[in-house]
Amino acid sequence: MAHADTTHAPPAHPPAHEEETTTGINHRKLLMWVFLGSDCLFFGSLIATYMVYRGQSIVGPYPRDIIDVPITTVSTFVLLMSSFTMVMGVAAARSGNQKRLIQWLVLTIILGGTFIGFQVYEFNLFRVEGLRYETNLFSSTFFTLTGFHGAHVTLGLFWLACLAIMAARNPAGRPSDLDVDIAGLYWHFVDIVWIVIFTLLYLIGGFDGPPEAGHAAVQGWNWVTGLIS
Amino acid sequence: MSTNPGQEAVLAQQEHAAHDEHAAHEDAGISQFFFGRVPEGVHGGLKQYSLLAIFLGIITLVEFLIIVPEGLQGSGVVIAPLVILSVIKFFCVVAFFMHLKFENPLLWQIFVAGLVLGLIVALSLVLLFGVFRPTPRAFSEPRIEPFEHHVEDAHAVIERPLPDELPPPANPADLAPAAPAGGAAAGASPGQTLFVGTAACASCHTIQGVAQGVLGPPLDGIASVAGNRISGYSAEEYIRESILEPDAYTAGSADGLSQDYQEGLMSATMAGIVLSDEDVEALVEFLLQLR
Numbered sequence: 001m002a003h004a005d006t007t008h009a010p011p012a013h014p015p016a017h018e019e020e021t022t023t024g025i026n027h028r029k030l031l032m033w034v035f036l037g038s039d040c041l042f043f044g045s046l047i048a049t050y051m052v053y054r055g056q057s058i059v060g061p062y063p064r065d066i067i068d069v070p071i072t073t074v075s076t077f078v079l080l081m082s083s084f085t086m087v088m089g090v091a092a093a094r095s096g097n098q099k100r101l102i103q104w105l106v107l108t109i110i111l112g113g114t115f116i117g118f119q120v121y122e123f124n125l126f127r128v129e130g131l132r133y134e135t136n137l138f139s140s141t142f143f144t145l146t147g148f149h150g151a152h153v154t155l156g157l158f159w160l161a162c163l164a165i166m167a168a169r170n171p172a173g174r175p176s177d178l179d180v181d182i183a184g185l186y187w188h189f190v191d192i193v194w195i196v197i198f199t200l201l202y203l204i205g206g207f208d209g210p211p212e213a214g215h216a217a218v219q220g221w222n223w224v225t226g227l228i229s
Numbered sequence: 230m231s232t233n234p235g236q237e238a239v240l241a242q243q244e245h246a247a248h249d250e251h252a253a254h255e256d257a258g259i260s261q262f263f264f265g266r267v268p269e270g271v272h273g274g275l276k277q278y279s280l281l282a283i284f285l286g287i288i289t290l291v292e293f294l295i296i297v298p299e300g301l302q303g304s305g306v307v308i309a310p311l312v313i314l315s316v317i318k319f320f321c322v323v324a325f326f327m328h329l330k331f332e333n334p335l336l337w338q339i340f341v342a343g344l345v346l347g348l349i350v351a352l353s354l355v356l357l358f359g360v361f362r363p364t365p366r367a368f369s370e371p372r373i374e375p376f377e378h379h380v381e382d383a384h385a386v387i388e389r390p391l392p393d394e395l396p397p398p399a400n401p402a403d404l405a406p407a408a409p410a411g412g413a414a415a416g417a418s419p420g421q422t423l424f425v426g427t428a429a430c431a432s433c434h435t436i437q438g439v440a441q442g443v444l445g446p447p448l449d450g451i452a453s454v455a456g457n458r459i460s461g462y463s464a465e466e467y468i469r470e471s472i473l474e475p476d477a478y479t480a481g482s483a484d485g486l487s488q489d490y491q492e493g494l495m496s497a498t499m500a501g502i503v504l505s506d507e508d509v510e511a512l513v514e515f516l517l518q519l520r
Contacts, residue, residue: 025333033336037343044347048354058498059444059491064303073293077286084282087326091274188327192319199315203296207303210497 032182036189043193046148047200050141055208057136066131067206068122075118076198079153082111083191086160086184093180098167101180105164108187112157119150138208142201149197152190159183263325272328281325288314420515423508430512433495436519445495446486452517458484468516472509475499 021027089104123143126132131139163183166175262277273281292314301307324330329337421439425431431440435447455464455471459478462470470477475496481489504512 023333023335025335030336030339033339034343037340037346040340040343040347041350042347044351045354048351051351051355052358058494069293069296073289077289080285080289081282083322083326084278087273087278088275091272091278094272185327188322191326192322195315195318195322199292199311203292203311204303204308210493 026178028178028182029185032185036185039189039193043145043148043196046141046145047196050145050201050205053137053141054205055210057138058210059136060210061126061129061131061135062210063138063142063201063206063208066126066129067202069202069206071118071122072198072202075115076194078111078118079115079191079194082108082115083188085111086187090177090180090184093175093177096177102164102167105160105167105180109157109160109164112153112160112187116150116153116157119146119153123147145201146197149190149193152193156183156187156190159186272331273325277325281321285318285321288318418511418515418518420511420513423504423512424515427502428504428508428512429498429502433498444490446480446490448516449519452520454484455516465513465517469509469513472499472504472512 021030023030085104085107089101089108092098092100092104126139133139133143160183163175163180166179259277259280262273263281292311295307295310296302323340329340423430424434424436425440431442433442433445435441435443435449437449451468452464455467456462458467458480459470467478471480476493479490479492480486
C-alpha cells in the first residue's frame with residue numbers, strides 16, 4: 001500500500017495512513033485480513049454443522065420441497081455484481097474521484113440491498129410454507145448459516161452507507177482510499193462466503209429429501225474405502 | 230479533493246490526465262494483470278474488473294445449467310464440477326477483487342492460514358459426525374440411557390433378524406426373566422423401559438403416563454385395536470410387524486385415527502436403532518398390555 005499511491009494520480013489528500021509499520025502493511029488493513037481469516041473459521045463451523053445434519057431431518061419440509069434454485073441463482077448473480085461495483089468504487093477512491101466513488105457505492109448498496117430483499121422474501125416464504133427455525137435439523141442449520149451471512153451483508157450495507165454519506169458531506173479527502181479499500185475487503189469476503197453457501201446448500205444440497213438408508217456421507221466413505229482396498 | 234468550483238476544472242483535467250495514464254498503464258497488462266507477475270501495489274481498472282465480472286457471471290450461469298437436467302439434480306456426479314467451479318470463483322474474487330495478488334505476501338499467509346484452519350475444523354466435524362458414524366442419530370440413539378435406570382446391555386449390538394427368520398412368537402411369560410436384570414424399574418416392565426429408552430419409541434408416540442411423542446399415533450389402547458388393522462393379523466402379529474416393518478402398513482384416518490401419518494417416518498428412524506429379538510418381544514409384550 002505504502003507506495004501504491006505514488007504510482008498514480010496525485011494523492012487526493014495527505015496520505016495520513018502511510019505511517020511506518022514493522023510489517024510494512026497498514027495496521028488497519030492487516031487487522032481486516034486477520035479478521036477475515038478468523039471469519040473463515042466461523043463460517044467453516046456453521047457450514048460443517050449444516051453438512052453434518054444434511055439429509056437427517058425426519059419431518060418436512062425438506063430442501064427439495066422448498067429451496068428455489070433459479071431465484072437464488074439470480075440473487076447470487078446480484079451479489080457477485082455488487083462485488084464488481086465495489087471494486088470500481090475502490091478504484092474511484094484511489095484515483096481521487098469522489099463523485100464516481102459515491103456513484104459506485106450507491107450502486108453497490110442497491111445491489112446488496114436487492115440481495116437482502118431476496119433473502120427476506122425467501123425466509124418469509126419458508127415461514128409461510130411451514131419451515132420455521134425449530135421445525136427440523138435442516139431449518140435450524142439453514143437459518144443459522146444463511147442468517148449469519150445475511151447479518152454480515154446487512155452490516156456491510158450500513159458500512160457502505162456511512163462511507164457514501166461521508167463522501168457526500170465532506171468531499172475533502174474523506175473517506176480515504178484506505179477506508180474504502182477496507183470496507184471493500186469485507187464486502188468481497190461476504191461475497192465469497194456466499195459463493196460457498198450457494199454451491200453447498202442450493203446447487204448440491206437443494207434437492208435433499210428425508211434420510212435414506214445409505215446416507216450420502218456413508219456412500220462417500222464406502223467409495224473411498226472401496227478405492228483403497 | 231476540494232469542490233471549490235474555481236478548482237474544479239483544473240482538478241477534472243488533472244484527473245482525466247491521470248486516468249488516461251492509468252488506463253494506458255493497465256492496457257499494457259490485461260494478461261499480465263491476471264496471469265503475470267506484477268509488482269506489489271498494482272491495481273486494475275474498469276477493463277480488468279468488468280472482464281472478471283463477466284467471467285464470474287458466466288461461471289455462475291454454468292453452475293446453474295449443470296443442475297437444470299432433472300437427472301442431475303441432487304446426484305453425486307455434479308458435486309466435483311460444482312465444487313471446482315466455485316473454488317475458481319472464490320479465488321478469483323480473493324486474488325483480484327480483494328487484490329490479494331498484488332499485496333504483501335504476508336496477507337496471503339494470514340488469510341490462507343485462517344482458511345485452512347476453517348477447512349480443518351469443517352472437515353473434522355464432518356468426519357467425526359457425518360462419515361465415521363453413519364448418522365448422528367445412529368450414533369447416539371443406541372447410547373441413550375433411560376432417564377431413571379441404566380440398562381446393562383444397552384451397548385450390545387445384535388443384528389436385527391430379517392422377517393422370514395423371525396422366531397416363533399414367544400410366550401411373554403418365558404421372556405420376562407430374560408430381560409436385562411438391572412434394567413426394569415419397580416413397576417416398569419422391560420418393554421416399557423425400552424420404549425422410553427433405547428428404542429426411542431417415546432420420541433414419537435404417546436402413552437398416558439409414559440410418553441408424550443406426537444409424530445406417530447398415540448398407542449393407548451393399541452392392543453384392543455391392533456387386531457383390526459390388517460385382516461388376518463392378530464393384535465400381536467400386527468404390533469410386531471409395526472415395529473419390524475413400519476412401512477408394511479401405514480396407520481391413518483381410515484383406522485379411526487385423528488390424522489394420516491407419514492409413511493417412512495418411523496422406518497427412517499428405526500433404521501438407526503438396533504433391537505435384539507428379545508427387545509422386540511419385550512416391546513410387543515408391553516404394547517399388548519395397553520388395552
